[in-house]
Amino acid sequence: VIELGQPEHSAITTCAYCGVGCGFKAEMKGNQVVRMVPWKDGKANEGHSCIKGRFAWGYATHKDRITKPMIRKTIHDAWREVSWEEAINYAASEFRRIQARHGKDSIGGITSSRCTNEETYLVQKLIRAAFGNNNVDTCARVCHSPTGYGLGQTFGTSAGTQTFKSVEKSDVIMVIGANPTEAHPVFASRMKRRLRQGAKLIVIDPRQIDLVKSPHVSASYHLQLKPGTNVAVITSLAHVIVTEGLLADSYIAERCDDKSAREWKEFVARPENSPEAMEAVTGVPAHMVRSAARLYATGNDQGVKPAKPVNGAIYYGLGVTEHAQGSTMVMGIANLAMATGNVGREGVGVNPLRGQNNVQGACDMGSFPHELPGYRHISDSTVRGTFESAWNVELNPEPGLRIPNMLDAAMSGSFMGLYCEGEDIVQSDPDTQHVGAALAAMECVVVQDIFLNETAKYAHVLLPGASFLEKDGTFTNAERRISRVRKVMPPLAGYADWEVTQMLSNALGYPMNYSHPREIMEEIAALTPTFKGVTYEKIDEFGSVQWPCNDSTELLGTPIMHIDKFVRGKGRFIITKYVASDEKVTQRFPLLLTTGRILSQYNVGAQTRRTANNQWHSEDRLEIHPHDAQDRGIKDGDWVGISSRAGDTVLRAEVTERIQPGVVYTTFHFPESGANVITTDSSDWATNCPEYKVTAVQVMPVAKP
Numbered sequence: 001v002i003e004l005g006q007p008e009h010s011a012i013t014t015c016a017y018c019g020v021g022c023g024f025k026a027e028m029k030g031n032q033v034v035r036m037v038p039w040k041d042g043k044a045n046e047g048h049s050c051i052k053g054r055f056a057w058g059y060a061t062h063k064d065r066i067t068k069p070m071i072r073k074t075i076h077d078a079w080r081e082v083s084w085e086e087a088i089n090y091a092a093s094e095f096r097r098i099q100a101r102h103g104k105d106s107i108g109g110i111t112s113s114r115c116t117n118e119e120t121y122l123v124q125k126l127i128r129a130a131f132g133n134n135n136v137d138t139c140a141r142v143c144h145s146p147t148g149y150g151l152g153q154t155f156g157t158s159a160g161t162q163t164f165k166s167v168e169k170s171d172v173i174m175v176i177g178a179n180p181t182e183a184h185p186v187f188a189s190r191m192k193r194r195l196r197q198g199a200k201l202i203v204i205d206p207r208q209i210d211l212v213k214s215p216h217v218s219a220s221y222h223l224q225l226k227p228g229t230n231v232a233v234i235t236s237l238a239h240v241i242v243t244e245g246l247l248a249d250s251y252i253a254e255r256c257d258d259k260s261a262r263e264w265k266e267f268v269a270r271p272e273n274s275p276e277a278m279e280a281v282t283g284v285p286a287h288m289v290r291s292a293a294r295l296y297a298t299g300n301d302q303g304v305k306p307a308k309p310v311n312g313a314i315y316y317g318l319g320v321t322e323h324a325q326g327s328t329m330v331m332g333i334a335n336l337a338m339a340t341g342n343v344g345r346e347g348v349g350v351n352p353l354r355g356q357n358n359v360q361g362a363c364d365m366g367s368f369p370h371e372l373p374g375y376r377h378i379s380d381s382t383v384r385g386t387f388e389s390a391w392n393v394e395l396n397p398e399p400g401l402r403i404p405n406m407l408d409a410a411m412s413g414s415f416m417g418l419y420c421e422g423e424d425i426v427q428s429d430p431d432t433q434h435v436g437a438a439l440a441a442m443e444c445v446v447v448q449d450i451f452l453n454e455t456a457k458y459a460h461v462l463l464p465g466a467s468f469l470e471k472d473g474t475f476t477n478a479e480r481r482i483s484r485v486r487k488v489m490p491p492l493a494g495y496a497d498w499e500v501t502q503m504l505s506n507a508l509g510y511p512m513n514y515s516h517p518r519e520i521m522e523e524i525a526a527l528t529p530t531f532k533g534v535t536y537e538k539i540d541e542f543g544s545v546q547w548p549c550n551d552s553t554e555l556l557g558t559p560i561m562h563i564d565k566f567v568r569g570k571g572r573f574i575i576t577k578y579v580a581s582d583e584k585v586t587q588r589f590p591l592l593l594t595t596g597r598i599l600s601q602y603n604v605g606a607q608t609r610r611t612a613n614n615q616w617h618s619e620d621r622l623e624i625h626p627h628d629a630q631d632r633g634i635k636d637g638d639w640v641g642i643s644s645r646a647g648d649t650v651l652r653a654e655v656t657e658r659i660q661p662g663v664v665y666t667t668f669h670f671p672e673s674g675a676n677v678i679t680t681d682s683s684d685w686a687t688n689c690p691e692y693k694v695t696a697v698q699v700m701p702v703a704k705p
């Protein structure tokens with residue numbers, strides 16, 4: 001704890017970084033945070049925190065904060081500080097001018113997973129009601145959109161099945177494409193406690209993450225696959241379970257769709273899906289896949305069926321979703337859990353580890369071009385009718401544009417205006433050159449953010465945002481837990497983000513008159529069945545609630561989903577055929593690059609780089625195996641050039657055996673390292689989630705830049 005004096009007042013609030021959603025007591029002296037104390041009654045963290053959360057307050061009052069609205073005619077002009085009224089009116093008149101010239105669908109917006117549920121709800125409402133189209137998307141497009149699709153198809157809803165506490169009852173834990181120690185540290189500690197008590201661990205990852213071998217914890221099996229071969233591994237695990245008679249037959253018969261189960265079993269049992277047949281593709285020894293499959297299904301690696309069910313839990317991250325087959329892999333994970341009866345009780349389940357503090361909430365709130373709040377399709381006339389009556393508008397029944405579609409449409413001249421709230425797409429989205437060119441082609445880009453980020457360099461209007469300490473609202477974490485965010489200081493620029501969206505809506509002629517975020521949550525609850533029982537009073541009294549929360553659930557909602565039946569009724573198996581990535585190694589690009597995160601920095605680093613965290617990790621580095629380094633004459637700490645089909649960048653090398661030969665790895669926390677300059681525009685077939693995890697590259701030594 002860093003102490004900056006004696007606190008005068010305090011409030012319980014929620015960390016604004018990762019999807020764990022730790023509760024904190026923010027202790028204040030006037031408008032200065034003096035310390036952030038992890039909240040012992042916070043159900044997600046039980047008094048624990050990581051180094052990101054403890055120092056998060058540092059960015060809130062950083063000198064780089066934007067506190068005045070600014071406008072400029074072109075992106076080559078200097079910024080001009082203006083009043084809020086002038087900035088809002090200018091943005092509204094530009095949006096209306098663009099629509100008059102290019103059509104109603106020529107503008108759209110991006111909601112923020114950093115903002116509250118109430119703010120996200122308001123942005124999608126603005127776009128649907130005031131813009132008159134469904135051109136709304138969110139950062140989940142580039143992270144967990146395949147989770148939405150895959151779990152929706154198999155289970156019927158787009159969310160993790162468990163509460164974090166559930167891991168305390170797990171016997172076997174499978175971690176796929178996630179690095180909880182770095183990205184979800186407080187949950188990682190809870191998982192490690194369970195592993196120290198004797199639970200078994202299987203890790204599926206191209207890289208040797210900390211969990212594979214750390215003090216007091218090690219994986220029984222590390223399936224160190226080649227990047228891009230997840231689906232081959234999950235299907236071969238299923239092959240073993242089906243062909244060795246390890247299925248939970250009575251669970252499947254009772255809980256799952258019969259026809260889909262039959263077809264799936266026939267498919268995975270084919271010889272071409274065996275671990276032996278897949279070994280050349282995945283690089284994982286077949287005997288390890290066989291043992292890992294037995295361990296997950298039975299709790300022992302001989303595959304001896306136990307007398308009572310073994311609890312197998314799967315936790316996964318962006319190493320699953322950010323692939324051309326991201327959605328297929330999510331469905332493969334769901335298949336595996338259903339096949340072994342591992343859904344619907346404590347200790348089991350399918351658990352996406354959400355990256356951002358409120359990415360679950362942003363998805364819940366209707367941030368997708370095809371879905372209204374509560375994951376209901378925009379083409380459903382009954383659902384649409386409910387919102388039309390409440391909002392007093394006629395809604396467009398056609399799904400709108402996703403972020404990559406907006407960017408492509410900008411290049412062809414049909415999408416000319418963007419409202420981007422709390423999202424730095426230039427740094428976070430793939431193929432930076434394309435993103436920049438598309439933004440530069442637009443006639444009006446409105447950025448609402450707390451810092452002048454990379455995307456703001458293409459903006460015509462800059463509206464200052466507010467940090468999590470400057471507003472009221474709620475965040476929803478990766479376990480569907482809705483917790484309060486409480487204002488402990490006034491917004492530096494005068495308004496919280498929900499108030500800015502409201503002003504813009506009013507200027508566009510669609511009236512919004514909320515006086516507090518509580519009223520927005522009341523509207524969400526009235527229109528969204530899964531939120532019907534969510535109230536500020538209940539959260540204030542009990543600390544948090546988990547959706548679904550309504551008349552048919554417990555008072556505080558639903559810790560474990562799909563207990564008696566799946567949300568869609570019967571669980572549905574989907575055939576998951578492995579298709580090789582388009583990103584293939586060649587003589588010119590002989591290595592595969594994959595990306596990830598480190599503990600002390602957060603995402604694009606806009607916040608953590610402005611806190612004490614920067615002292616622990618102040619640059620991105622390229623991890624390279626000693627064999628590959630030696631072949632190229634690269635030593636630890638050398639500068640190296642990395643080139644791909646999309647672009648080039650320069651980083652310093654870290655020579656390490658954490659990464660396998662033929663694969664290199666980096667993080668993307670610093671704009672100057674330009675990790676996304678080299679990632680390509682290849683994406684998931686169902687959702688357009690970018691394939692960040694597989695890029696063919698060459699690495700060569702270069703002189704210090």
Ligand code: SF4
Binds near residue numbers: 015016017049
């Ligand atoms: Fe908790 Fe995540 Fe914040 Fe760390 S970054 S304190 S794990 S919510």
